[in-house]
Amino acid sequence: MQRVFADEIDVLNAHLKRRGLNRSSRRDVVVSAFLGSNKHLSVDDLYNLVRRKSPGIGRTTVYRTLKLLESAGLAQALVLQGETRFERELNRRHHDHFICSVCGSIFEFSSDEIEALQEEEARKIGFRIEGHKHQVYGKCAKCAPAGSK
Amino acid sequence: MQRVFADEIDVLNAHLKRRGLNRSSRRDVVVSAFLGSNKHLSVDDLYNLVRRKSPGIGRTTVYRTLKLLESAGLAQALVLQGETRFERELNRRHHDHFICSVCGSIFEFSSDEIEALQEEEARKIGFRIEGHKHQVYGKCAKCAPAGSK
DNA sequence: GTTTATGCAAAAGTTTTGCATCAAG
DNA sequence: CTTGATGCAAAACTTTTGCATAAAC
Numbered sequence: 001m002q003r004v005f006a007d008e009i010d011v012l013n014a015h016l017k018r019r020g021l022n023r024s025s026r027r028d029v030v031v032s033a034f035l036g037s038n039k040h041l042s043v044d045d046l047y048n049l050v051r052r053k054s055p056g057i058g059r060t061t062v063y064r065t066l067k068l069l070e071s072a073g074l075a076q077a078l079v080l081q082g083e084t085r086f087e088r089e090l091n092r093r094h095h096d097h098f099i100c101s102v103c104g105s106i107f108e109f110s111s112d113e114i115e116a117l118q119e120e121e122a123r124k125i126g127f128r129i130e131g132h133k134h135q136v137y138g139k140c141a142k143c144a145p146a147g148s149k
Numbered sequence: 150m151q152r153v154f155a156d157e158i159d160v161l162n163a164h165l166k167r168r169g170l171n172r173s174s175r176r177d178v179v180v181s182a183f184l185g186s187n188k189h190l191s192v193d194d195l196y197n198l199v200r201r202k203s204p205g206i207g208r209t210t211v212y213r214t215l216k217l218l219e220s221a222g223l224a225q226a227l228v229l230q231g232e233t234r235f236e237r238e239l240n241r242r243h244h245d246h247f248i249c250s251v252c253g254s255i256f257e258f259s260s261d262e263i264e265a266l267q268e269e270e271a272r273k274i275g276f277r278i279e280g281h282k283h284q285v286y287g288k289c290a291k292c293a294p295a296g297s298k
Numbered sequence: 299g300t301t302t303a304t305g306c307a308a309a310a311g312t313t314t315t316g317c318a319t320c321a322a323g
Numbered sequence: 324c325t326t327g328a329t330g331c332a333a334a335a336c337t338t339t340t341g342c343a344t345a346a347a348c
Contacts, residue, residue, distance in 0.1 A: 023322080043312085132283070213303085301347085306341105309340070310340085321329090
């Protein structure tokens, strides 16, 4: 696997060792394809990517590998407009998403102030935050009719 | 139907009229059960509620009625921990959710400051916001081990 | 009476699982 | 060798749809 994702590979290997699991050539292909794409991939997106490299791989392996990546903290599942998609998780600044309801484009944003306010709200009720998913729907600059309010 | 939900009923009736649809006794039962519960209901929760009132109602009608309520702006679907749930939407201040990963409890919160910051981020990229879903996962006061950091 | 609403069963879509086989250590 | 990984097919779930019948207007 590419050295580019050294951090991720280390985390994954540690996770595998901890659980007594092995690496395998096919698993590596799925992992590389996932890490190498910085997009928000559906299972089928990833399946198609992976098949270009290694046509024998089954959908099941893609599902299983994504579960593995999730449990290792390397992938996060999002449900965007009814469709499950996965994005990279490790070492990424926490971020939220703008999703265009017309063209489906996804834009990421992050705001420390929003995070802080959220923490404050949590403190009020004694809630301990572990993660969050924040999706904003609307129209992107390209799809919003110009001049309309 | 109960007069308590007069606003909602008006909106629903207008929506039905606009689309040339009718009311029906069974539809009314589903709508009342939904409006009368301020919880975040799964399809099955609502189905079970409704069956207590009117055992002949099928799951299909519950699905169809929820779609109808969504399109009328009376219900909103959320995916919480992989499960689709519906909550009331009309005349409700916009709010977000804390979800306890242990007991599943849902706590609502809202913050004008967060909304404003979000608007600001959107403005930066010319995004026009139409709605958002903001879910915060973690442990509620009851489930978080006391004293732990 | 005509059109819409409904229940049932079947279909469609997505994700998981059982199992025999292959690969990894 | 022993255990884990994989593909396939089947199962499990969730949601939608076709169709004949009942209810609304």
